Amino acid sequence: MRVRDMDSGAGVSITAEGVSRTFGEVTAVDGVDLALDGPQIVGVAGPNGAGKTTLLRVVLGLIRPSNGQTWVNDTPSLELTAADRSRIGYMPQNQAIYRDLSVRGNVEFFAQLYGVEDRAAATDRVLDLVDLGERDDALISELSGGMVRRASLASALVHEPDVLILDEPTVGLDPALRAEMWETFRARRDGGALTLVSTHYLGEARNCDRVLFLRDGQVLDLDTPEAFLERTGTEDLEDAFLALLDESRRDAPR
16 A cells, blocks of 8 residues: 655655565565655554564664665665765664763764764753753663653754654653653654654554554555544544554455
C-alpha cells in the first residue's frame, strides 16, 4: 500500500518504496511505501511487534532491507555520507549515551561528533530546551529514567538536525514528562524539522500532525488524527486503530 502526505516539501523528506525486511522466517516489515515531505511530526504507531523499530532502522540505513529502498532527503539510506547524517538526529529506544559521563559531557561529545563549531553554546541551548540546564553536571548513572530520556533527546538535537527519528522516546515516562517531550518535538517541527516518532501509546499519537498506523509490518493507513477519528466515528486513536483494523480485515481477499 502506498500512502503520501500532501504537504509541500521544504528540503526535508523521507521516502520508502516496496520496503520489506525479514529475519529468518519472521517478516518484520512487509511492502511499505511511504513519501513524506516538509516540516511535520509523523507518528509511526502500532502495537509492539508491528515493525516500527525495524522500519526506522531501515530508513536510517542501519539495516539493509530485504526488498525495496529508502531515501532520506533524496539520498539512498544505504549511501548516506557523514555530511548527510549531520542533518539527521536519531534517538534509539535503548539507551545510547554514556553512563559514566555527565549530562553535559554526553551532549558535548555528540556535538563534537557532528562537528558543531560552538559546542558550549549549542549544549547550553539544547539543555535549556529539554529543561536539564540545572542538572548538566550530574552523571547519567545518577539520573532518573525520565532525565536519561531527556539527555538522550538533547544529544540527538544538539546539531540542530532537520530530520529527526525518534524510537519510542516517551516509553516509561509519566504523563507530565511525556507532555514536555511533545512540546520539544513541536518546537523542532516549528524550526523546520521533519520528525518521525514511533510509539505504541496509540492515544499519544494525537500529538502528531499525521499518523502512520502499522500492523504486522504493513501500512494500515496514513492520515491526520482528526481525519481518523471522523472517518471511524471514534473518540480516541486506540479505538480508531481497532476500527481501521476491522475494516481492513473485511476488505481483505478471502
